Amino acid sequence: MHWKIKASLQKVLHFTKIGDQLNHIPATLRKAYHKNVCLYQFYECIRKFEASEIQFNANRETSVLEIGTGYSFIAPVVLFLLGFDKIVTVDISKDVSIKTFQKQVQYLNDETLLQLLAEKGKRSLSDIQQKLVEIESFQTLEKVTEYCHITYIPKYTLQAIEKVDTAFDYICSQVVFEHIPPEFLEKLFSKMKHWLTEDGCAVHTINFIDHFANPGFFQDTNISEFNFLKYSDKTWNFWAGNDIAYTNRLSYLYYLELCEVNNLHIVDFIGENYRVHHPLLAEEIHEDVIKKYKQLANVAAICKYQRGTLIFKKIKKPKLAL
Numbered sequence: 001m002h003w004k005i006k007a008s009l010q011k012v013l014h015f016t017k018i019g020d021q022l023n024h025i026p027a028t029l030r031k032a033y034h035k036n037v038c039l040y041q042f043y044e045c046i047r048k049f050e051a052s053e054i055q056f057n058a059n060r061e062t063s064v065l066e067i068g069t070g071y072s073f074i075a076p077v078v079l080f081l082l083g084f085d086k087i088v089t090v091d092i093s094k095d096v097s098i099k100t101f102q103k104q105v106q107y108l109n110d111e112t113l114l115q116l117l118a119e120k121g122k123r124s125l126s127d128i129q130q131k132l133v134e135i136e137s138f139q140t141l142e143k144v145t146e147y148c149h150i151t152y153i154p155k156y157t158l159q160a161i162e163k164v165d166t167a168f169d170y171i172c173s174q175v176v177f178e179h180i181p182p183e184f185l186e187k188l189f190s191k192m193k194h195w196l197t198e199d200g201c202a203v204h205t206i207n208f209i210d211h212f213a214n215p216g217f218f219q220d221t222n223i224s225e226f227n228f229l230k231y232s233d234k235t236w237n238f239w240a241g242n243d244i245a246y247t248n249r250l251s252y253l254y255y256l257e258l259c260e261v262n263n264l265h266i267v268d269f270i271g272e273n274y275r276v277h278h279p280l281l282a283e284e285i286h287e288d289v290i291k292k293y294k295q296l297a298n299v300a301a302i303c304k305y306q307r308g309t310l311i312f313k314k315i316k317k318p319k320l321a322l
Helices: 003-014 019-028 033-052 074-082 098-108 111-120 125-137 141-147 158-164 182-195 233-240 252-261 299-303
Strands: 063-067 086-091 150-154 168-174 196-207 264-272 307-314
Touching (some): 033 074, 074 098, 074 111, 074 125, 098 141, 168 182, 252 307
Parallel strands (some): 086 150
Antiparallel strands (some): 264 307
């Protein structure tokens, strides 16, 4: 499907109360959707947790903030089963339901997955198995959140997060930041600098490509995965400037700049190209895109990666000698 047709449909859905839910329906029609979502959330959760190198502290509670709950509650539950004592998960809308959760959580009950949780986290295999049985029995989302020590904040604000907690050992997100406007990203990175504990770590996986080129029923196979970089802000806002289709069109370079501005220590950035790579030439990238960066020595580098995982910590203050 031509990307402008999909964009037009999403613009129409934007004006309905359940537009985002209707937009999500085609994805749920895929074979084994709930199993695939569960396994994707599980393995990405484990991968990012390993990258954080977080060590559980037996002498105090360990807390985590997940930015972008989405339509699945698997990641917060996996974080609980790993051993986090307090989990806060936030999103811009309330898209999680107990029915969806029940369809997905059953796939966690797999020997390979449970063994991996026991190996990577602080709980024993028997403890994890027992807790999962309890979780699967719950009939309301409130029971799940209460049992797993999860605070779910839909339609969140930074202030709403701080009312719950202001110190997190681990902050994570999965392909969420590309949907956040630059102005809010600046505030969020500034907050994360203060929220991270001294030994805390943030791990964020970010997708840098044009979502109209994403695989699926509505995919436009005739455009580059960086097609959206060709257009001015005005033109792109006309087609995709709504809460369903919005992406900020920012590359990994922008997030590295945010870390530098906020004096955050970049532990690692893992860039990847997970599909056929069709980068744009420097002259194809619109000036409105280029001017979003403070310094850009190589314009074509904007298209270097399709996705990446950014790992950072706060810079520790040196201890004064006595």
